[in-house]
Amino acid sequence: MTDVHHGAPSTFLKGHGTENDFVIVPDPDGLLDLSAEQVARLCDRRAGIGGDGLLRVVRSAAHPEAAALAGRAEWFMDYRNSDGSIAEMCGNGVRVFARYLQRAGLAGPGDLPVATRAGVREIHIAKDADDGTPGEITAGMGRAALPGGAVTVTVGSHSRPAVHVNMGNPHAVVFVDDLDDAGDLFRAPAVAPAETYPTGTNVEFVVDRGPRHVAMRVHERGSGETRSCGTGACAVMVAAARRDGLDPAKTGRPVTYTVDVPGGRLVITENADGQIEMTGPAVIVAEGVLAPAFSAAHPAR
Numbered sequence: 001m002t003d004v005h006h007g008a009p010s011t012f013l014k015g016h017g018t019e020n021d022f023v024i025v026p027d028p029d030g031l032l033d034l035s036a037e038q039v040a041r042l043c044d045r046r047a048g049i050g051g052d053g054l055l056r057v058v059r060s061a062a063h064p065e066a067a068a069l070a071g072r073a074e075w076f077m078d079y080r081n082s083d084g085s086i087a088e089m090c091g092n093g094v095r096v097f098a099r100y101l102q103r104a105g106l107a108g109p110g111d112l113p114v115a116t117r118a119g120v121r122e123i124h125i126a127k128d129a130d131d132g133t134p135g136e137i138t139a140g141m142g143r144a145a146l147p148g149g150a151v152t153v154t155v156g157s158h159s160r161p162a163v164h165v166n167m168g169n170p171h172a173v174v175f176v177d178d179l180d181d182a183g184d185l186f187r188a189p190a191v192a193p194a195e196t197y198p199t200g201t202n203v204e205f206v207v208d209r210g211p212r213h214v215a216m217r218v219h220e221r222g223s224g225e226t227r228s229c230g231t232g233a234c235a236v237m238v239a240a241a242r243r244d245g246l247d248p249a250k251t252g253r254p255v256t257y258t259v260d261v262p263g264g265r266l267v268i269t270e271n272a273d274g275q276i277e278m279t280g281p282a283v284i285v286a287e288g289v290l291a292p293a294f295s296a297a298h299p300a301r
């Protein structure tokens with residue numbers, strides 16, 4: 001399954017969740033040590049397979065960062081951004097990760113714990129529909145933290161206030177009148193104060209579509225603008241709920257928002273205990289074998 005000598009994968013799959021797409025590398029025994037350069041090559045949309053990120057599928061017991069979680073979750077999602085940098089969590093990615101395990105016969109419909117750098121996430125794979133349509137996947141996303149403090153996001157000459165939300169990874173959520181106010185999002189918007197996000201942040205721009213219904217665009221740290229961001233959609237839901245005066249911890253009642261992303265639609269629920277659940281599609285679109293010389297033939301850009 002893998003070329004251990006060169007530290008490069010030989011097989012791969014491609015999947016997406018609301019068009020947030022990923023290269024999937026099966027490495028159950030943790031034999032690969034993928035460098036940032038190799039990940040960037042694989043995710044390159046012209047010289048590689050192409051993806052917003054890479055999901056390495058490893059048994060928790062075989063990965064030093066996840067070994068302590070092996071008793072709670074057999075599988076660890078080693079997630080990398082498309083530039084090769086390591087990220088704590090990816091909400092769309094963890095659904096695609098679960099879909100791969102289902103496809104490979106390593107998980108079935110029902111509940112599935114998955115270890116991530118942000119902790120164990122509880123996943124539920126719905127049964128397929130009668131017509132064979134794959135069931136949607138719900139990911140337990142943990143609790144949101146709202147550290148507070150004044151944050152501003154600047155696009156061009158216009159600065160706007162943002163809400164600092166942490167979903168295991170950092171987010172700055174900005175409410176705007178028009179999604180075009182986000183600019184091109186190829187480059188990271190300026191966020192201040194810089195010390196609030198010492199390792200950078202994801203930035204979401206949000207407009208209202210209706211009651212408990214919003215739409216967003218996102219610049220993902222290390223990837224640029226993507227078609228969707230699962231943790232970002234959760235951060236947006238929490239920021240919108242608080243703006244709207246809704247807090248399940250105070251009312252004892254769950255709150256659900258629909259969040260439209262450029263690649264589709266996600267449904268986000270915050271429960272009375274603070275746990276957030278995200279439901280959406282996850283699709284495996286291809287699988288294949290890399291050319292033996294791939295990792296040496298295409299320098300990262």
